[in-house]
Amino acid sequence: MDIELRHLRAYLALCEEANYTRAAARLHLSQPALTRTIQQLERRVECRLIERSSRRFELTEEGAELLAHSRRIIADIDTVRDELRSRATLDVGFSWLLPDTWFAQTRTRYEALGGRISLHRVEDPMAALADRSIDIAIHRNEIRLPRHLASRVIGTEDRMLAVSVNSPLAHVEDLRWADLASYPLVVNVVSGTIHAGSWDPPYPDRAIITCTNFDEWIELVAADRGIGGVPILARTRAPHPGVVYRDIPDAPPSHVYLTWRAKPAPLRSVQRFLGIARDATPIDD
Template identity: 70%
Template structure:
């Protein structure tokens, strides 16, 4: 049998407590199990570490020397593990328009304690999360998640209308959200924030043009195939010569979520990122 960390931890617990019963309770094992572990350790080292006496607990000279080395080994190992865990990378996936100010702040604080953030642009963050190619997804679509995923809302964003520069809506005045319910609608079915259910009343026969990513969506809007609505961030982050963004005072906000896997349980670095975010 080879020497294992459990032998060292059991031995140090016994040294600290000076009593088999208390040491077993501290380790959440039975006293006979602890006794067997210490006996295994002595056989591996081929020396007696603990004096066998019913009156008191005492260590042999070899036991005292081994205690010093065992404590140093575990301390060094714990330090290395903690440093590596702090430096562990967390892969964050997003489909479009990363919220720059928020993300820059979170990344700065997370990396200040030794972590590292990898950024991945993916068409479908939920699929990437399920496939374990990313650790955390930034998502703007409220959907029913499988039981293996969890979500936390971290922000709301103002929603603006996006129309073709050739559309009469590009220059129309006093637009309200309900005024837009009859227009053809361009919908990004994978990661878009707006679809026909975004209006209180769903009109039968409304034309819906579907696509699967932001690039297709904005080109369809520019081609005047329909209108769209996106977070206000698009106005500065995704300008397009063929698209005009309009403020709609009563437009419902969109929501920004962090989504992560719960099965298996998230790593320590992922939990730290979530706490930072």
């Protein structure tokens, strides 16, 4: 039978530790399992690798030769594995309006290291993470995550009011956030950044009009079904002839999040992206 990589890794660990107990612990094996693996290796090379009579751990001449080859083989395989992993395509999902400056910087740094990013416009980033169609989600809505997901805030964005051009609010001066508490509210329940609870206390009889994506949301606002709140980059990135964007000085900011699968341990490509994202220029509009 052929020599397997597990045989060489076990042999290399044993030679480096010069002790079966320590090598077994390092490999997360029982000592008998490690002994059987080394015995299998000796049978497959048809020679003794470790001196049986010595009181110290010593290799035979053949054992020393195999050790040199094992180091080279494993180093070559690990190098190829790491190189291929570094070039893996990372699937990044977003629901709407990427934070462009931050993402451009992060993407450039990630791809400079040999990786590739594939962007996906998804209606529900959490669902896309669950079915593994994306590796990382960029989103703005606060979500109570299941235990297998982890999240990180990567920045904050000022928020502004969105109203129909036909709404009286399109022309009212000196608007404050509290002034908006009783108006009908359009809420994107999947990826929106505001809801009735965004006002404290919430207005008890407020009309709530729900939708499930940004396109529906902006058309409902344009139709004067209700008001909406949105990060300020929408003014330049999502203009609409039926919508007026108004600055509200005391509007609470929204956050931008990265979310990924934390269990089982994330892929190395995901970990690399997260490290680069952490060091990129913070989002702060």
